[in-house]
Structures are given as structure tokens and as C-alpha cells.
Amino acid sequence: MSIEEKVIDESIQGQATMVENKSGSGKKLYLESYGCQMNFSDSEIIASILSENGYATTRNVDEADVILMNTCSIRENAEQRVRNKLSQHNKRKKQNPGLVIGILGCMAERLKKDLLEQEKLVDLVAGPDAYRDLPNLISDVGGGQKAVNVLLSREETYADISPVRLDKGGVTAFISIMRGCDNMCSFCVVPFTRGRERSRDPESIVQEAKDLFERGYREVTLLGQNVDSYRWNITKKGEIIDPEKEVVNFAMLLEKVALVNPLLRVRFSTSHPKDMTDDVLITMAKHRNICDYIHLPVQSGNNEVLKRMNRGYSVEWYKDRLDAIRRIIPEAFISTDIITGFCGETEEQHQDTMELMKYAKYEFAYMFFYSERPKTLAERKFEDDIPEDIKKRRLNEVQELQVELSFDAHKRTIGKVCEVLIEGLSKRSEDFLVGRNSQNLTVILPRENHKPGDYVNVLIEDCTSATATGVVVND
Numbered sequence: 001m002s003i004e005e006k007v008i009d010e011s012i013q014g015q016a017t018m019v020e021n022k023s024g025s026g027k028k029l030y031l032e033s034y035g036c037q038m039n040f041s042d043s044e045i046i047a048s049i050l051s052e053n054g055y056a057t058t059r060n061v062d063e064a065d066v067i068l069m070n071t072c073s074i075r076e077n078a079e080q081r082v083r084n085k086l087s088q089h090n091k092r093k094k095q096n097p098g099l100v101i102g103i104l105g106c107m108a109e110r111l112k113k114d115l116l117e118q119e120k121l122v123d124l125v126a127g128p129d130a131y132r133d134l135p136n137l138i139s140d141v142g143g144g145q146k147a148v149n150v151l152l153s154r155e156e157t158y159a160d161i162s163p164v165r166l167d168k169g170g171v172t173a174f175i176s177i178m179r180g181c182d183n184m185c186s187f188c189v190v191p192f193t194r195g196r197e198r199s200r201d202p203e204s205i206v207q208e209a210k211d212l213f214e215r216g217y218r219e220v221t222l223l224g225q226n227v228d229s230y231r232w233n234i235t236k237k238g239e240i241i242d243p244e245k246e247v248v249n250f251a252m253l254l255e256k257v258a259l260v261n262p263l264l265r266v267r268f269s270t271s272h273p274k275d276m277t278d279d280v281l282i283t284m285a286k287h288r289n290i291c292d293y294i295h296l297p298v299q300s301g302n303n304e305v306l307k308r309m310n311r312g313y314s315v316e317w318y319k320d321r322l323d324a325i326r327r328i329i330p331e332a333f334i335s336t337d338i339i340t341g342f343c344g345e346t347e348e349q350h351q352d353t354m355e356l357m358k359y360a361k362y363e364f365a366y367m368f369f370y371s372e373r374p375k376t377l378a379e380r381k382f383e384d385d386i387p388e389d390i391k392k393r394r395l396n397e398v399q400e401l402q403v404e405l406s407f408d409a410h411k412r413t414i415g416k417v418c419e420v421l422i423e424g425l426s427k428r429s430e431d432f433l434v435g436r437n438s439q440n441l442t443v444i445l446p447r448e449n450h451k452p453g454d455y456v457n458v459l460i461e462d463c464t465s466a467t468a469t470g471v472v473v474n475d
Contacts, residue, residue, distance in 0.1 A: 026056075027054050027055045027056070027065045027066070028055065028056055028057075028058040028063050028064045028065050028066070029047070029050050029055040029056065029057050029058065029064065029065070029066050029068065030057070030058055030059075030060075030061045030064035030066070030067045030068070031043055031046060031047060031057055031068050031070065031166075032067070032068070032069045032070065032085065033070045034069070034070065034071050034072045034078060034081070034082060034105075035070075035071065035072025035078060035105070035106070036072060037174055037221065037223055037269060038176065038223055038225070039070050039071070039072060039105055039106075040166075040174065041163070041174040041175075041176045041223055042070060042104075042105065042128060042131070042176075043070045043166060044163035044164050044165060044166055044174075045131055045158050045161050045163050045176075046068065046070065046104065046131050046134065047163070047164035047166060048161050048162060048163050048164040049131055049132060049134055049135070049161065050066075050134060050135065051164055053134075053135040057164070057166070061089075061092070062092070064099070065098070065099065065100065066099075066100045066101075066102065066138060067089050067092075067099065067100070067101050067102070068102045068103075068104055068124075068134075069082060069085065069086065069101075069102070069103050069104065070104045070105045071103055071104065071105040071106060071107035071108060072105065072106055072107065078107075079107055079111070082103070082107060083119075083121070086101065086103070086115070086121040086122065087121065089101050090121060100123050100124060100138055100141050100142070101121070101122050101123050101124070102122055102123060102124030102125065102126065102134075102137070102138075102141075102147075103115055103121075103122045103124070103125055103126075104125075104126045104127075104128075104131070105127070105128055105193075106128065106189065106190070106193035106194065108125045108126060108127055108150060109127040109128070109150045109152075109192075109193045110189065110192075110193060110374065110375070112125045112148055112150055116146055116148065117146075123141040123146060123147065124137050124138065124140075124141055124146075124147045124148075125147070125148045125149075125150060126147075126148075126149050126150070127149065127150035127151065127152065127193070128152075128179070128193065128194050128195075129151065129152050129153040129156045129179075129194075129195060130149035130150060130151060131158070132156075132158075133149045137149060152180075152194070152195035152196075153195065153198075154195070154196055154198060155198060156179065156198075157176075157178070157179055157198055157199070157200045157201075158176070158179075159200045159201050159204040159205075160204070162208070162211070165217075170215070170216055170217060170452070170453070171216075171217060171218055171219060171421065171422070171423050171424070171452050171453050172217065172218070172219040172220070172221070172421075172423060173212050173217050173219070173220050173221070174220070174221050174223050175205060175208050175209060175212075175220050175221070175222055175223065175257075176200070176223045176224070177199065177200050177205050177222045177223060177224050177227065177230055177253065178197060178198060178199040178200060178224040178225070178226075178227070178229075178230050179194060179195070179197070179198055179224075179225075180194045180195040180196045180197045180198055180225065181194060181196075181197060181225035181226060182196055182197045182226075182229070183225075183226060183272060183312065184310055184377060185299075185309055185310050185311060186308060186309050186310045186376060186377035186378040186381065186382070187309060187339065187342065187370065187372075187373070187376055187377075187378045188373075188376060189373045189374075189375060189376055190225060192375055192376075194225070197225070197226070197229060199224075199230050199231055199232050200232075201232065202232050202246075202248045202252075202253050202256060205222070205253065205256075205257065206256050206257060206260060209257050209260045209264065210260050210261075212264075213260055213261050213263070213264045216453060217264075218263060218264060218265060218421055218453050218455070219264070219265040219266075219267065219421055220257065220264065220265070220266060220267070221266075221267040221268060221269060222253070222254070222257065222266065222267070222268040222269075223268075223269060224268075224269075224270070225270065226270065226271070226272040226275060227250055227268050227269070227270065227271060228250050228271050228272055228275035228276050228277070228280065229250075229272070229275050230248075230249065230250040230253055231247075231248070231249055231250075232246070232247065232248040232249075232253075233245045233246060233247045233248065234247045234249075249279075250280060251277070251279040251280045251282075251283045254266065254268065254280065254283050254284070254287075254290060255283050255286075255287065258283075258287040258289055258290050259287075261289075262288070262289050263289070263455070264289060265289050265290075265291055265421060265438070266287075266289060266290045266291065267290075267291045267293060267440075269295050270295050270297060271294060271295060271296050271297075272297070272312075273296055273297070273298065273311075273313045273317065273318050273321050274311070274312040274313040274317070276294075276296065276321050278324055278328065281324055281325060281328040281329060282328060284328075284329055284332075285328050285329050291438045291439070291440065292329050292331050292332040292333065292438045292439050293332060293333050293334075293335070293438065293439050293440040294325060294329075294332060294333075294334050294335075295334075295335045295336070295337075296318075296321065296322075296325075296334055296335070296336055297336055297337035298318055298336045298337070298338065298353075298356060298360070299311060299337060299338060299339050299342075300338070300339065300342065300345070300349070300352075300353050301315055301349075301352040301353035301354070301355060301356030301357070302315065302345075302348075302349035302352040302353065303315050304344075304349065305342055305344070305345055305349050308342065308343060308344060308378075308382060309339075309342060309378075310377065315352070315356060318356070319356075319359065322334065322359070322360050331439065332439065333363035333364075333409065333439035333440055333441065334360060334361075334362055334363060335362055335363055335364035335365060335366075335440070336357075336360065336362050336364075336365045336366075337365065337366045337367075337368075338353060338357070338365055338366070338367045338368075338398055339368055339369070339370050340353070340367070340368070340369045340370065340391055340394035340395045340398055341369045341370045341386040341388075341390060341391030341392075341394055341395070342370045342378075342386070343370070343378055343382035343383060343384055343385060343386070344382065344383075344385060344386075345386055345394075350394050350397075353398065354397065354398065354401055357398070357401055357402065357405060358401070358405070361405055361408070361409065362402065362405050362406075362409075363405070363406055363409040363410075363439070363440070363441070364402075364406060364440070365398075365402045367395060367398050367399055367402065368395070369388070369391035369392055369394070369395045370384070370386065370391060372384045403465045404465075406465040406466070407463070407464070407465040410441065410463035410464070410465065410467075410468055411463060413439075413441060413460045413463065413468055414460050414461065414462065414463060414468075415459075415460065416459075416460055417457050417458065417459050417460075417473060418437040418438070418439075418441075418443070418457070418458055418460065419437060419438065419455055419456070419457055419458075420435040420436065420437050420443045420445065420455070420456055420457075420458045421435050421436060421437075421453075421454075421455055422434070422435040422445075422450055422451065422452050422453065422454045422455075422456060423435050423436065423452055424452050425447075426444050428444070430447070431446065431447050432444050432445065432446060432447055433445055433446075433447050433450055433452075435456075437458075441467075441468055442466065442467045442468070443458055443460070443467065443468050443469070443470055444467055444468070444469045444470075445458050445469070445470055445471060445472060446471060446472070448472065450472065456472045457472065457473050457474070458470040458471065458472055458473070459471055459472075459473045
């Protein structure tokens, strides 16, 4: 799946520290984010735009003047959760008629008419490229109008906006390096909801990384629907746009960010198998602070299914990319996305996916059964002909296999010492901390005198299919 399709936690909401407003007006914004990493990154841009217009974020929905829901339209259950939430917020509106309720992001573009006119669940609708217009849209609502802007842009990257960081720990942060997607995967709505690919000025990306490091952040994740297609000052056909300016591809950008400071870890997501080249892997191997972790979505292990999905690569090509990763970065962990029960998938094709999983030895996977989305190529061209019980049974088989693969990957770290960046307190106990190593393995360790943002060397002593535990050792 692309980054848009990874549902991190649909229930995450109100992830906002208090951001001071610039006018002293005392207006409060409650911001809910659903779906993928890109949505959470966008929410930080939204908070920044509205803070400049007098809004401070709040975690208390009952004191909000404006409630904005930044949504995902990838899976049907995500949309239903949002509708349920909107219904709850509308009950608040009956008690507070001046409350403005808005829906943003991918779901906003696709369901604008239903939510605004038919169901009357929202006052405001703004697409992913219309966030600069939010102050005007809120003003329009205050004037008694319904406000809509879902226009897509070929230029908007929000490169000049310094995002308000909504995380609680202040250790890791997202940096959006590009927006949109040119890959027309038959199951995906992203090209229709986020528009065409466009890349940010590399210097603005590097400066954002520098600013984050100076503020105490120790890890950044470079985000894009397909980071491997990042390009600056060069067309897809290889034509240089301005001979007097630098040409930058993704491998070059990755190195620029890595050189900001050796203590700043660099991750990225998501890579498309058809576009991942060895120069990216060589750059990763060259710089210790570029993490040994790659998310490489496969979707299916069968060529016929991949062709119907319009993925643009074969199983053989994908295996070649896996082999290159193992050759150039031997210790790398690899994760993936898998869809079970896509249109026309046979039992044999499902087994092909299981065999590819064993070949890849994934450390982690985002796994879903196929959910047909309106306006996609698959909806128009193929029949959603796999019964839901079969989809779910195949998903269960994939999940069970992935638990085994994850456990095997984690067991290989027992007895080894790895560098862990501490991110915060463990959920199990305040006596323990949690962090991740370069391979993206979650590690739990005794708290002692360590704190978030510290790098510590940890001897891995035990593991599960989800985490590892260990103790800090001397350098």
C-alpha cells in the first residue's frame, strides 16, 4: 500500500499540545486525525495555519469553537468511524449553535455533497490542497454559509509553513517531502483525493530538519506517497528545468538530510517497488544515521493479481529489490502491505502471497482484506467477487504467518547490542522506557536515569512478535 493506505490508528484523536494563538482571541481548535502518517503531518500544517489566525489547539472537545476532522478514505470502516464521530459532535452543536464542524482530507473530497448537503453533518469541507483557505472557510460559516474548497493543486506543497508539532514527546517528527501520487493502482483513491505528484524544494526540507534538530528532535521521517519518485528541477523524462539550479533525486535528498547532524536519525516512507533503485540503498549503507529499515509494499505475491492491481512490477522484479536490500544492507528489516481477496484472487494466488512472505521474511506487515472504494479503476473494471468470509479467512492466514515471521526476525536480535533512541515511557509501567532501534524494532528497557531523546546501547534479552526487551550496557 501507499502511505495513504496504512491505517495507523483510526481511533487516534485530539493529538495536540496547546499551541498559543497569535491574537489573544482565546478561540479553541479541536483537531482529530485519522488514517496515515501523511494525515498526521497535514494536521500539523493545519494547526500552524490556524494558530496564525487566532486559534489555540485544545484536547478538550467541549471547549472547542471549531472541530476539524482530518480524514482517511481508504477503507470503509474508517469512513463509518468518522460518520459516528460527526454525529456525536453534532449533538454538541445543539448545545452550542456557534460551534463550527469541518471535515478535511481525503474523505472530505469524496463525500463532500453527502456530508454537507444530504446528511448535514458538517459546516465546512476542505480538501488536502485547501488548508490555507481554512480561515476564510471558517469565516464563511460564521456568516451563515456552507463552506467548501476541495480544489486540487499542481503546485501546493506547504513548503513555507512551519508545522506545529502535535506530538507529546518531542523526539520524532514527520517531514513531508512531496504530495500527491501519479501511480494509478486500481484499488486506490489517493490520486483522486490528493492529486498529482509534486516535490518540495530540497532546501526547505533540509532547513526543516535542521530546525527540528535544534529544538531537540532526534529522528525525522521523510514522507511521500512514493518517496522514490521525488525529484527537484528535473522532469520525469529526465529533462533539466533550470540549468543554473541543482538537480536532486531522492537518494541525494536522503543524503542532504543525513548530513544535517549525525545524531539525527532519518527514516522514510513509502517506497514503491517499481521505483526503488540501488542508489538509495547505497546512500543508506553509507550513512549510519539513515535507519536500516525499508517499507516496501508488495500487495500480492502473484503476477496476475499484481497486473490487475496495476502495480507496475512483477514478483520477479520485487524479489530482485529484496535481494538488493539484503546484499547492500544485510541487517535491514523490511516491512510491507498486503491485500487479501482482491478481485479474482484464487486460492493458488493467495498461496503465492504466502510464499513470497516467507521469501521476504518480513519483520512487520500492514494487512487488510480488499475493500472496494468508489471511483477507483477496480470498481469500474473488475467484479468484487471474493466473498467476505473468504477474504477474512485469507487475511487470518496471512496474519498468522506474519506473527511467525515477526517473532523469527526479533529472535535473531537476542544477544545482540543495538542503539536505541528512547521515545517515552512504556505503556506497561512508568518504571520502563520504550524506544526503537535503527531497524524499527520497538525495545522496552528499564527507566533508570535515562530520558526521551537519549541514545542508549541495549543488550536484547527477550522478545515477542511485537517487541523486544533488554538492558542498557556500557559503550
